[in-house]
């Protein structure tokens with residue numbers, strides 16, 4: 001299905017009167033505080049986040065999966081769904097493909113289709129954490145770290161193929177997340193596993209086109225519960241440094257132990273110019289993959305505060321990270337969930353842009369702890385909804401995306417088109 005400009009315009013028209021009053025008030029507030037709100041609105045309007053091809057169906061847990069009707073049954077329909085998200089939000093213009101779940105068999109046809117939906121291709125994701133039907137060797141005991149050189153070769157070859165697919169689609173980056181690790185003490189030689197991983201990554205790195213980047217994702221536990229070969233940002237940073245300029249670390253918000261100071265990790269990685277990828281989600285206990293901002297919106301704001309600071313003090317030329325939502329659900333309509341996540345990301349970004357950096361720096365230089373914290377609270381407590389609505393309007397999107405999704409009855413229309421029993425392929 002496609003959402004037309006007329007549909008969006010007519011939904012927005014009903015909100016305009018109230019919006020104008022709210023936006024003017026917000027502008028007045030900001031300008032009294034010395035903030036250029038037009039600039040903030042433009043920054044928010046320019047912000048886009050990629051949607052992974054596996055987030056469009058109902059997610060599951062290892063206990064079960066409860067489907068929604070009308071899920072996308074192939075890559076074309078997944079791209080169509082992202083087109084719907086983009087039409088509604090104006091901020092989801094790219095897909096991040098997962099290979100082999102979403103192999104683009106007919107590249108030209110996929111490119112044409114994506115173009116019609118207004119969707120481009122963000123980072124490619126490889127998968128060496130599960131065996132594919134007919135696979136000659138198994139990843140049961142790891143992939144890039146494996147003790148058997150044959151398994152490592154297979155995993156390296158797969159990553160090279162993923163790059164090749166990406167080149168055909170116009171993607172510019174490869175994300176490598178490894179499930180490699182061990183479940184029991186003694187199972188793995190830590191040093192050998194890391195050396196094997198570095199060597200395998202180097203072979204993949206050498207296959208990257210000159211204008212490509214590689215993102216190395218880390219995770220402290222799961223699916224392995226005693227050790228992971230790349231458990232933390234330090235290991236990821238070490239590997240990225242060893243590989244070279246085109247390699248970066250990737251921060252996934254859910255891939256930290258409880259209470260980890262993620263904003264500090266973001267600050268450090270940006271300072272060294274090595275923050276290349278970013279996966280948004282939220283969590284209460286572990287890698288819960290909950291809707292972005294649903295549990296810890298203040299932490300998300302503090303993270304964005306470091307990102308904004310990093311963009312403004314970018315001596316090490318950190319690139320703009322490849323933003324992606326990495327979350328998947330079984331109790332929410334996946335499209336509504338993604339719209340909520342986009343809203344939370346834009347909210348945190350807008351609030352971070354409102355931080356009075358001069359006042360913050362002044363308070364820090366005087367060790368005025370209360371004043372410093374109050375600067376952050378001042379920005380965090382601002383109601384930025386009028387800014388978000390204005391940014392969406394400027395992008396030609398729906399000012400209130402979830403309300404628009406419901407008003408247009410998108411899910412029922414998808415069910416009518418695709419049937420109530422269709423389950424998303426891949427995950």
Ligand SMILES: [Mn+2]
Nearest residue numbers: 217252279326
């Ligand atoms: Mn991730």
